[in-house]
Amino acid sequence: MPVRLALLALxxxxxxxxxALLGIAVSAxxxxxxxxxxxxxxxxxxxxxxLRGYQLxxxxxxxxxxxxxxxxxxxxxxxxxxxxxxxxIAVSPVLGAQVQTTAAGDSNVTAFTLGVIPDVQGDxxxxxxxxxxxxxxVVANExxxxxxxxxxxxxxxxxxxxxxxxxxxxxxxxxxxxxxxxFYYIAATQxxxxxxxxxxxxxxxxxxxxxxxxxxxxxxxxxxxxxVRERIAAVSARxxxxxxxxxxxxxxxxxxxxxxxxxxxxxxxxxxxxxxxTTLITISVNERAGEIAVLRAIGVAKGSIVxxxxxxxxxxxxxxxxSGIGIGLITAQWLERILSDFPGLPTTFHFFVFQPRDAGxxxxxxAAAGMLAGIYxxxxxxxxxxxxxxRREAVA
Amino acid sequence: MTVQWIAGLVxxxxxxxxxxxxxxxxxxxxxxxxxxxxxxxxxxxxxxxTIGDTVRISAAPGDSLAERAVVTxxxxxxxxxxxxxxxxxxxxxHLDQLQRLISYGDRVDRFAVQSRGDRERTTLLDAINxxxxxxxxxxxxxxxxxxxRTFQVVRRFNSAIGVITIVASAAFLLCILLLKIxxxxxxxxxxxxMGISANTIVKxxxxxxxxxxxxxxxxxxxxxxxxxxxxNWHFQGVYRTTLAFTLVTPQTxxxxxxxxxxLGVVAGWVAARRLVGQPALTLLGR
Numbered sequence: 001m002p003v004r005l006a007l008l009a010l011x012x013x014x015x016x017x018x019x020a021l022l023g024i025a026v027s028a029x030x031x032x033x034x035x036x037x038x039x040x041x042x043x044x045x046x047x048x049x050x051l052r053g054y055q056l057x058x059x060x061x062x063x064x065x066x067x068x069x070x071x072x073x074x075x076x077x078x079x080x081x082x083x084x085x086x087x088x089i090a091v092s093p094v095l096g097a098q099v100q101t102t103a104a105g106d107s108n109v110t111a112f113t114l115g116v117i118p119d120v121q122g123d124x125x126x127x128x129x130x131x132x133x134x135x136x137x138v139v140a141n142e143x144x145x146x147x148x149x150x151x152x153x154x155x156x157x158x159x160x161x162x163x164x165x166x167x168x169x170x171x172x173x174x175x176x177x178x179x180x181x182x183f184y185y186i187a188a189t190q191x192x193x194x195x196x197x198x199x200x201x202x203x204x205x206x207x208x209x210x211x212x213x214x215x216x217x218x219x220x221x222x223x224x225x226x227x228v229r230e231r232i233a234a235v236s237a238r239x240x241x242x243x244x245x246x247x248x249x250x251x252x253x254x255x256x257x258x259x260x261x262x263x264x265x266x267x268x269x270x271x272x273x274x275x276x277x278t279t280l281i282t283i284s285v286n287e288r289a290g291e292i293a294v295l296r297a298i299g300v301a302k303g304s305i306v307x308x309x310x311x312x313x314x315x316x317x318x319x320x321x322x323s324g325i326g327i328g329l330i331t332a333q334w335l336e337r338i339l340s341d342f343p344g345l346p347t348t349f350h351f352f353v354f355q356p357r358d359a360g361x362x363x364x365x366x367a368a369a370g371m372l373a374g375i376y377x378x379x380x381x382x383x384x385x386x387x388x389x390x391r392r393e394a395v396a
Numbered sequence: 397m398t399v400q401w402i403a404g405l406v407x408x409x410x411x412x413x414x415x416x417x418x419x420x421x422x423x424x425x426x427x428x429x430x431x432x433x434x435x436x437x438x439x440x441x442x443x444x445x446t447i448g449d450t451v452r453i454s455a456a457p458g459d460s461l462a463e464r465a466v467v468t469x470x471x472x473x474x475x476x477x478x479x480x481x482x483x484x485x486x487x488x489x490h491l492d493q494l495q496r497l498i499s500y501g502d503r504v505d506r507f508a509v510q511s512r513g514d515r516e517r518t519t520l521l522d523a524i525n526x527x528x529x530x531x532x533x534x535x536x537x538x539x540x541x542x543x544x545r546t547f548q549v550v551r552r553f554n555s556a557i558g559v560i561t562i563v564a565s566a567a568f569l570l571c572i573l574l575l576k577i578x579x580x581x582x583x584x585x586x587x588x589x590m591g592i593s594a595n596t597i598v599k600x601x602x603x604x605x606x607x608x609x610x611x612x613x614x615x616x617x618x619x620x621x622x623x624x625x626x627x628n629w630h631f632q633g634v635y636r637t638t639l640a641f642t643l644v645t646p647q648t649x650x651x652x653x654x655x656x657x658x659l660g661v662v663a664g665w666v667a668a669r670r671l672v673g674q675p676a677l678t679l680l681g682r
Contacts, residue, residue, distance in 0.1 A: 016571065016574060016575065019567060019574065020567075023564060023571055026560065026564035026567060027564050030560050030564060033560075060456075061457060063484070073456070100530075161530065162529055163530070169530075237457045238457060253483060256634075260631070261557070265561070268561075272568055275568075276568050276571060279572055280575065283579065331556075331560055335556055338549060338552045338556055339549060341552075342546060343546060343549075
């Protein structure tokens with residue numbers, strides 16, 4: 001009965017109800033987007049780091065992986081020491097540097113290049129061709145092939161730098177492009193290469209001898225990664241061991257703006273929704289004061305009146321929120337497209353990730369807001385003086 | 397003696413690297429060979445450093461190439477959006493000292509060249525690029541455009557959020573004004589029965605809606621100013637910067653007020669037309 005009465009009250013003014021539903025739907029869409037942005041970014045980043053199961057990263061002291069050009073020296077000894085630690089099952093050292101390529105045309109292309117050990121690398125997946133086999137092989141991403149005009153099987157000359165005084169390249173070597181790979185952590189727009197770690201160290205001469213930029217570490221299943229992290233940190237004072245949580249927190253700090261924005265806009269959306277529903281139902285209750293007084297006069301309980309008005313708020317908010325989920329998913333795609341233009345953002349990273357839990361949270365918050373919005377008008381409806389209201393209505 | 401290893405990003409003129417500083421002495425340095433260093437004011441606050449302290453600087457903790465330097469200046473972080481979220485400390489060292497500390501040789505990451513004017517800049521760029529090997533000269537304006545992509549994306553994102561917010565606000569405003577005017581059905585009925593023309597009623601309702609919208613937007617501007625101050629106060633504290641995170645500009649105020657009044661007038665007109673289109677007795681509920 002209260003549900004039916006609530007629906008009848010809402011259908012009495014269809015234009016007004018539709019407009020209110022539109023307002024609530026847009027607020028719900030914004031709220032869903034903001035919940036997705038706030039929680040999705042964190043979850044997505046964790047999944048992004050765990051693409052190949054490496055839970056820990058070791059970087060030069062005080063830095064995040066590839067945050068600067070700093071490298072770790074005596075890498076062989078460090079990797080050996082980490083490998084011996086209890087609970088460690090795989091260690092993947094990586095050296096990153098800019099490598100110059102002579103293009104098929106006249107211009108040079110600078111590629112970000114990773115020196116890896118193929119058996120344990122966690123930075124790329126092969127799309128076609130073969131993985132690295134020897135010191136003369138490289139794998140490239142599609143962007144590099146496009147920028148240089150080279151194709152699979154081509155022989156190219158790569159150099160790790162220039163000597164302006166002698167006007168020669170430094171560490172130049174010839175390589176065969178053996179495979180095409182997708183690099184997980186590098187923007188698709190960045191020309192990228194992969195080669196064997198010892199080759200890259202040798203190309204860099206003394207400056208890169210036995211140095212790495214990053215070491216990725218995989219802990220065994222069932223072993224607490226934090227315990228392994230502490231063990232790694234104790235190995236050397238020159239390194240920072242970063243866990244999944246630590247890396248996520250660091251990135252969240254960097255992208256804190258979006259999280260704060262999500263919080264502020266999400267709260268505003270909710271407040272606007274509550275205000276809209278409260279106003280609408282309060283006016284609706286005022287208009288139906290006579291009806292409510294009649295219902296009370298014929299014996300309808302106060303609780304039933306309260307329930308009917310609260311139900312009106314819940315129905316309005318729920319219908320608006322459900323429509324808002326569709327709008328929210330569309331706007332999330334739009335916003336994701338905008339943010340995907342961030343320079344250097346890997347294609348595997350997403351800001352907006354739909355999780356049923358997020359939709360559930362947004363719906364639950366709005367339903368609670370709808371209930372909250374109905375409380376004031378419900379209290380007004382229940383406390384109407386029956387005789388006075390009936391007399392006023394009769395006079396009017 | 398305080399012993400603290402502090403990692404920070406050191407940028408000297410045009411060469412950058414991660415170095416570590418160890419506070420070794422709080423007394424002013426006496427040796428003239430000790431070089432000066434400018435440290436991040438946040439680093440000084442966080443680790444109790446003051447001007448005149450001597451620090452040991454090295455590429456890695458415990459590095460044998462470590463050198464002593466005297467803190468001669470504290471650097472306030474620029475109000476730069478690209479830097480505020482970065483937590484690492486910054487410092488300024490003499491170029492040759494940093495090159496030595498990080499075994500960088502006679503190399504730099506970049507040069508800044510000042511030209512006499514626009515015409516000479518182009519000639520200079522061409523001359524440098526013609527003789528360059530392994531580097532390239534760019535006009536500062538072009539670098540600014542290339543490095544501002546992040547902010548362009550953020551601006552587009554904020555604009556998109558703004559559009560969604562405006563749609564939600566517009567629906568809210570229209571709904572409230574329709575309700576407000578709908579409440580006046582008995583007054584309108586009385587005016588019609590007194591012989592006031594429908595046109596006059598529509599005009600008066602539209603003016604009333606416009607005034608309500610204008611007053612509402614003025615209150616909104618005041619509220620916005622307070623919120624902007626709160627937001628700036630909060631974020632400036634969080635990021636320890638003087639950067640203004642929200643700005644209420646005259647253009648923003650004008651846009652908000654005009655949009656609000658426009659929506660108010662449209663809502664008033666729609667609601668008034670609906671009311672005057674019904675017989676007066678119907679409006680009275682008879």
